[in-house]
Every structure is written in structure tokens, then in C-alpha cells.
Amino acid sequence: MTGPGNYVMSTELLKLIQKYDVQGPRYTSYPTVPHWSSTFGQSEFKTTLESFDRNTIRPLSLYTHIPFCEEKCYYCACNVIITRHKEQADLYLGYLKKELDLVSPSVPKTYSVTQIHWGGGTPTYLSAKQIEMLFQEYEKRFSISATAEISIEVDPRVTTFEQLKTLRTLGFNRISMGVQDFDPKVQLSINRNQTEEQTIQVHTWCQELGFTSINMDFVYGLPFQTREGFEKNLKMIVALEPDRIAFYNYAHVPWQVPYQKFIPEHSLPTAELKLELFQLALEIFKDRGYLPIGLDHFAKMDDGLVKAFEHKTLRRNFMGYTTQKNTLLLAFGVSSISDVETIYAQNFRKLSDYYKALDEKRWPVMRGCVLSLDDQLRREIIMNLMCYLEASIPEMEKKFSTELKQLEPMVSEGFLTRSPDRLQVTELGRMFVRNICMVFDAYFQRQQEPSKRYSRTV
């Protein structure tokens, strides 16, 4: 690698990339979704929620999925519905209300909501009035802590000052905006025309309105990204000084996301170039005072994500990284995923199935997972690696001796160090954390064939 990088793209490093650039999970859960069961449904989920002591006080995290977007971005692997028929949102909000009516009585009244997140799709597909109405539905049913972290994903192309003002008045204090890449050629290839002015405008409004943390999403590995173009991109990012940067590795899974077929394979950067882009970003962000968090996030030292990293309360889940490890995460809306102690539950992915279940007064649960003791131990190790790039050995010495042996080549290759009491991922290993986690993934290890479901690890 040339330029300010510490790494030289040596033949040795190229060999490592060739060896480790395989398809693998992103570990937003463990076990990963393909290993959940469709026999898990309403009764398993309801019984779990109702088994909790109704007299204790516990923190709750509430996620709401708003699936609508006005246009399809070709790279996007999220569960979205493209429509400009805004009345669809009214219908959807009616069903969200039905879901809240069905589920909320099973949640102890003593539980306090310390975290709220609305994701998508594009939550600012909703008008200011719809946003207000939806938020009130939550206020009616849950007790929301005065210090709760309340965040929302916005698309600067469709977000107005009026919406942001309403959000701030309701108590939203964190914003996450999608940018992806500033380069018009890259934007054209992913069908996302977003001017620099649009991004700056929404960012300025958020600052004026006093949102306490502003996150921006970027993706590396997108079509036509080059080192030169990307360096420019990175300089524009740091000039805006967002509090957090989510810096995602592009997951190219056209067999799952048909629109990604519009992205020609030849336009995608090679694994070597992706590594170069990531290393460049790592340097520039660190240089500007951002702390790398986990796999793909960066935060300014005074941001809550850094505090959560220091206090070991980070949580990796379907939203990426969040700051509150021990909350019960309840999710509402089509395709959304709840993460409650030792279970995961996912709602129907198709809108028609989600609506049908609610019309029949059933919880719209499509599948889920009850974690065994072994799953729980492995999840702890994988999540520690994904959040803190380390794991404690005494916890695993006996039970995971095979895995520790399997890691030896990665130790020799410099991805991690092993001291008597812990595994520590190195700067080089940061790019290969998913490969390290895969060693502890019992389901992945049991597979006979290499998996074709997942995105590539590098």
C-alpha cells in the first residue's frame, strides 16, 4: 500500500486475503438467523416474556421497523418495501398499533424503556404527523425513562426540517443518517443520487436542533470505488465531524437481494483494494480522534459508544452496535427481531403475512431460537470478539480446546495474540474478526459444504 498507510500490501498479506476471504456470517446474532427454527412462534415468545418477575425493574429497548423507501438503492440488503403510495404507511401504522396492543400486556409495567430505535427502510418516510402519532402509541403503553436514548435512521434525501423538529420535540436525541459514498459515479451505480448539499443540510439542522449524537453510515466495497476517490470521500466525512461513523463492508449477496444484480461484478473493488480502503479509513479516522469500535464503527471520544466500549456495555445486534448490553430488546414491525435474554424472535418478513397474523390476533412471529447453554457460551465469546476484539481464555480453556487449537494458524499469521488468560485481536486481525468468530460457531463448523448464503468476510 502506498500513501500514509502503515501496511505494505505485501505478497504475504495478499496470500492471507486469498486464504481468508470466504463467505461468512456478520454475527449480528448467535446462532445466526439461518439456524433459527420456524417452530418457534407466539407461544414460545409470549411464555418467555410472561415468565419474568413482574415486580422487578428492568431496562427495555424498543425497536420499530419502518420498511418503506421511495426508491431502491441497489446495494441495500435491508428488508425494504419500495412505494410512493404514502397511504401504505397509514395502513402499516394501524397494524403496528395492533401489534403493540397484542404484545405490550405481556411486558411487566415496571419495566422502563431506556432505549428506542426506529430503523428501516426509511423511518422519515413517515410524515411529521405520523411520527408523532406513532410515538404516542409507545408512550401510552410503556414508561419511557427521561434519560432514554432515542434514535432514528434518516435518509437525507427525504428528510425535512419539520420532521427533525418534531422528532426532537418528542425527545429523539440521536440521529443516524445514510450517506454511503459522496462520489457521483459510485452513487449512480447504486441508484442513490444524494448531493453533498443534502447531507450537509440535514447534518446542520440536526446540530441546530441539539441532537446529542449524529451518526453517518458509509459503505466500502461499493462499485467503482477507487483509492483516490475514496480518500476524497474520507476527507469529506471527517470535515463534517459526525459523532459516530458506521463504516460497513459492502455485503454483496445478489442471490438474496435481486436488485444487487444491477451491480456488475466487474465494478466491485477487489478484496485487496477493500483492505486498502479500510486501512486508509482506519488511519484517517484515528488521526482525527475517532476510536475504532468493534468491526466497523468509529466514535469520537465523548460519544456514548466510546463510554459503552470502556464500560463493557456494548451490544452487537441487528442495528450494528448499541450502548446497552443488558436491556430486553423488543422489536415491532415487519421482519423485526427481538433479542430477549436466551431467545431471539423474528416477525414475518412479508408484509402480507405480518398483516394476516395480526388480523387473526396472533403475534406475528415467523421464527426464532431458544439458546442452549452451549449457544450462550459461544455467543458470549463471539460477541466479546465482535465488540471488544478480545475474549477471556479461562472461560473456554477446557470446553473449547479444539477451537483454541484451530486458532493457532491465525495466531502465527498475526491476527491475534494469546496470553495465559485471553485472546486479543491485533490491528491486522481487525479485518478478519469474522473468520476468528467462525471458529467458535458450532453451526458453521458443522456445515459439510462451504456456505453460499453469507457475504464475503473481507
Ligand SMILES: C[S@@+](CC[C@H](N)C(=O)[O-])C[C@H]1O[C@@H](n2cnc3c(N)ncnc32)[C@H](O)[C@@H]1O
Ligand atoms: C437500513 S439502512 C437505512 C438507511 C436509510 N434508509 C438511508 O438510506 O439513508 C441502514 C444502513 O445499512 C447499510 N447497508 C445496507 N445495505 C448494505 C449492504 N448490502 N452492505 C453493507 N451495508 C449495507 C447502509 O449503510 C445503510 O445506511
